[in-house]
Amino acid sequence: MICKIGLPGATVTFPAPSSEMTRRSVKVGASRRAVNGTLVTHYVAVKYTWSLTWHGLTTAEKDALLVELRRLATLSWEPPTGGSYSVVAKDPDDRLFSPTPRWQVSVELEEV
């Protein structure tokens, strides 16, 4: 399976993140208690966040992936499960495993 991420119109294909990919729904809104006890809730949208980890990347794959994740811009994200989303990437990190150079990259994507 594959995924794509990058600037809108210039996404780059990468292997799908490792077996565990967490997607969370976030309801954007607020609630407030009225004087009669009623909880009034106003929502304006539902957005997703993804927690992703790539294992076993080569150095070249790691570097290419981090180029996209470190962009100071809104990115286009196409997960392996389908769909296309506008996201921002939060604080990507990379970890090296020896002896054969293999990398782990983790990131949180938040839908714009």
Place this chain on the structure above:
Amino acid sequence: MAQAATATLRANWAADTAVLSPYVAIQWDGVNWTEETGRVQSMDWAASVQDPSSGLPFLGAAVISSASLTLHNADHRFSADNAASPLYAAIRYGFKRIPVRISMGFWDASAGHERLRQFTGRIWKVREVNSGTPVVMLTLQGMELDLGQFKTSTPLYRDRRVDQVISTLLARANVGVGGLERGMTPIPYLWLDDENVWAECQRLAQADAGMFYCDELGVARYRRITTLLEHADATSSQATLTGRAWEIGAEELGLSAYTRVVVEYTAREQGIEEVLYEEAQPIEVLPGGVVRQFTARYRYPAAALILPVAGTDYQAVSAAGTSMASSLYVALPENDRQTQRCLVRFSNPHAYQSVYVYGFQLRGYPLLGEESHDAAAVVPALTLQTYWRNAPADEKVYRIAENDALQTAAQAERLAGVLRDWLGVPRRLLKWSGPAVPWLQLLDRVTIQDPEAGINADAYVLHKECSYAPDATWDMTLIALPVAELFAYPTYFRLGASTYQDAGSHPLFY
């Protein structure tokens, strides 16, 4: 009053959980509306016909509606110095007067987005903050701003109603007119002399015991005082506001009560012919058709002007003193003839000789103010005994003066009577804060209920303010004047509607 709201919109408002639908558009280029909703971090808006000092709709004292928007600006889209911004051409010289519209409502699966306009206005001030998360904070003012910045002079209007004069002034200011209710009393003489249209409309409204303001759609509205007894949205409740609220309360306006109201009016009459303008210096008009013009400001407002006559109103001579009257053209363009000034235009077609104009004057019939008169209204004796604890009738006097539009006893007596009834006892204003009601407008009737506090009253909306941010609920605060005992009678005689009979006819309105 009370925008049309569908059943689904009302149902979504009443639901405990709802999906909001905000929409903000800005007309950057003056032609096309650009949606900026995705950039809005927070927004608020307010409208009021409530006089800030008295707390009541003080008849003609509406406040200019206002709003504020905070927009995300991380990419400096709204930075006036950012040449790479797609808005650079529109904002490089500033943001002032750029139109803005704010709409809000609800979304649901069946009806989709249902929104109502909440504010229409223009950008007044901008503050750009580039530390931390860059934002731009826009301060907006309602379309009253167009009137507040427009000054004009007019010819004399005779026996015109307030709505007729306001309509003319709005057309001059190129401001949309939505619904000017018929004024109560024709005013004998009205005019403007380089005066601010917003202030003049407020004075006219006060003189007619009415209210003038711009609504959510940016349309100017004049509401006469009887609108509260006539208009459907003021005679039937547009929303029932219960304990599903953040706050319900009441405030008694002790300081805004008076035992006696005095309204000063000054009639005007046309005087006998006299000189309205004199030019102290000779005027040289060069040859060859050169135009010499100036604005003549009269000593008195002119009910009628006499066009200048050679030999009577001026002498036109050459440098040698010979008559040049036949060489001089004197024009007072009709479009520039106003009540207190006019444009005077000289031209001299002579090929070689200048014309010197001596003793130029303009005669006419002045409009003179007579001595002022007072129309007074005192609270009933029972009210003095009870609410005022046996105070004398002159215990506290409210006076309205210096309103040129108050010229007749009928106007002054009506205004004094209305204010006596409204100000004679301390009024309790109701305050309700809760989930915003998108269709409510100023002067709508609402029902406010708080059974524990014993509040169950119909009231007129005098003031409303709203706020919204994605991490908060959409809130509205209303200040409303209870309907009870505001007028002496629930209805008054209306031509074409009421029946004149021996007994039980509707009473005359003040």
